[in-house]
Amino acid sequence: QVQLVESGGGSVQAGGSLRLSCAASGPTDMTSCIGWFRQAPGKEREGVAATYTGGGAPYYADSVEGRFTVSQDNAKKTVYLKMNSLKPEDTAMYYCAAQGVSCVLYGDNWSQTTRYNYWGQGTQVTVSS
Secondary structure, eight states: OOEEEEEOOEEEETTOOEEEEEEEESOGGGOOEEEEEEEOTTSOOEEEEEEETTOOOOEEOTTTTTTEEEEEEGGGTEEEEEEOSOOGGGOEEEEEEEOOSSOOOTTTGGGOGGGOOEEOOOEEEEEEO
């Protein structure tokens, strides 16, 4: 099955930047989109962004629109999440996830955790004020 490994998390001050990476391995032809999610202590996991691996406009949560950017390097089978102007409320464990072959992102599907079959272990992002 598809394996996902996140990296790039860390601790930064408010206003700083980080770039997370999501490296995919295994039968990656079994997925055609990647989502980024985050979960803060005591809160539900929420969608941050998502993209088709074949290209197209990414989807973003309102809370990160204009600050976070998704990009990808298909040769490396890696999807990135560049996070700028970080805020303390961005502190969370960040996960990448992949849907199956029949990927559905339109509407609010991109942010539904139940749509995703494969998950990484997560990488911690901590933003101090």
